[in-house]
Ligand SMILES: Nc1ncnc2c1ncn2[C@@H]1O[C@H](COP(=O)(O)OP(=O)(O)OP(=O)(O)O)[C@@H](O)[C@H]1O
């Protein structure tokens with residue numbers, strides 16, 4: 258038995274070759290390129306000039322405008338993540354444990370945002386949120402407000418649209434995690450004297466933590482790097498880092514500067530993810546003999 | 547502790563009656579087994595006692611007070627699940643502490659009780675392990691400890707040994723039985739393994755199709771099953787035909803290939819009826835051809851170490867299953883005599 262197993266997967270790393278090759282070619286090499294690029298001097302008529310410099314980073318840290326923009330981006334990401342979690346968890350719970358009859362329908366509804374292109378969805382939100390949009394006009398027609406509420410061209414609008422776009426990425430991993438929790442654990446907790454709520458808080462919630470963690474990291478990272486939604490809804494008024502990076506690269510053709518900005522976003526995002534993962538670390542997952 | 551009384555308990559799922567009006571009184575400290583084939587309603591009955599499944603009809607009383615409307619967490623029950631249902635994110639000690647925390651037991655007492663119960667299940671050194679660091683048998687004992695540490699009124703176990711290998715299962719049978727005796731807790735044990743039910747219980751309740759077919763001490767169930775269904779479920783059984791010659795004072799005389807046997811008539815036997823009698827394979831014995839008894843020929847022989855199983859075709863045409871000690875040196879094709887003690891028979895049915 259053990260001999261057979263040994264022969265069957267004699268070189269388990271062979272199975273990883275395709276994945277490693279993909280990562281190397283499409284992630285690591287471009288990343289190295291970006292890091293190098295971020296230390297180059299600006300060029301005229303060429304992507305970059307001669308020699309290396311740390312000016313790009315000095316510019317970033319000396320201009321509070323960019324620091325504020327990073328902060329703003331992280332804030333929108335965190336807010337989007339929190340809202341997705343609050344809205345998504347009950348939905349994930351229903352999908353995992355709810356009535357079988359409605360599960361198919363609910364599943365379809367959850368996935369539906371993914372079936373429509375992101376540009377179309379974001380335009381949809383501009384129709385709803387704009388000053389002459391559906392929400393404002395309805396509220397005005399009903400006499401609830403006099404002047405339009407500022408729903409677009411601000412962080413709130415971006416967050417609302419991002420929550421809609423990324424909700425499935427929160428719901429699906431949490432749903433999978435809850436489905437993985439044996440329902441008899443809840444019965445066991447009840448028989449030991451726990452109310453439904455206590456059983457949920459002490460047993461179900463911690464055991465679905467891996468899904469919550471995965472969902473939060475996914476949504477947060479996706480929000481930080483989102484481009485289409487913030488640029489359509491934020492317009493020229495509110496810019497997230499991703500939008501600024503693209504401006505630098507495409508509009509003003511400042512490749513070294515854009516690379517430095519992109520890296521600062523990556524680094525701060527990664528730090529946030531690490532801190533989050535550390536805070537939500539599950540001791541019992543680590544403890545395997 | 548607690549006496550449990552169940553009256554006409556019924557559970558309806560859609561159009562099917564999973565549990566169909568069972569009545570049962572479990573004495574304080576008694577160990578009862580619910581025994582029956584898959585789908586006969588054992589788990590459903592247990593879940594209703596525990597409060598996980600709403601009752602369709604009937605009553606459940608603990609010490610005389612109706613608990614049907616008491617939620618599971620207020621019933622003060624210790625439950626052991628087939629898959630153990632240990633909390634994977636908690637250590638053994640935390641698993642045991644959970645029920646005590648719900649009862650707001652003070653810290654020092656809590657630690658003392660956990661240590662005592664872990665000792666009782668022989669897991670003294672395992673308090674800080676997580677469930678996935680334990681073997682199946684150890685997890686099983688943690689589950690038992692977790693149910694016992696809250697000192698519940700009633701202990702409920704749903705096929706707790708089903709996932710263990712044969713050797714460990716036998717050890718755990720004795721272990722659970724001894725522990726239950728020592729603690730003296732009223733216990734309901736669900737199983738579809740008749741040997742398990744027999745070794746462990748004070749009384750066995752045999753269920754078929756949501757109803758109680760028979761209940762009684764293990765020996766009564768085995769030796770005096772009331773129906774063929776029960777007889778076949780709790781062990782192997784031979785059926786032979788005979789003719790009722792007379793019935794008198796509750797006793798029927800029946801003439802068979804083994805001679806005339808006297809059995810309780812159970813109110814179904816009338817003179818001249820054809821009776822079906824049952825007897826267990828291990829009650830039978832083999833002797834050399836020509837001895838008094840029923841003549842036959844061995845058609846098959848199965849050796850299993852402590853016992854040998856023979857199939858014997860009687861000259862009357864009936865096929866018997868005989869179980870003897872391995873010192874019976876007969877082989878396939880031998881002519882033999884099958885002997886049966888006259889008190890080993892019981893009446894299953896009678897017809898004209
Ligand atoms: N939630 C449910 N909905 C509908 N029918 C159910 C439900 N739970 C159980 N049943 C049915 O009730 C009957 C009794 O089920 P139960 O689980 O009590 O059987 P059991 O005796 O424990 O069997 P096993 O030995 O296989 O565990 C079965 O026919 C089962 O299909």
Ligand SMILES: [Mg+2]
Pocket residue numbers: 588589590
């Ligand atoms: Mg069952």
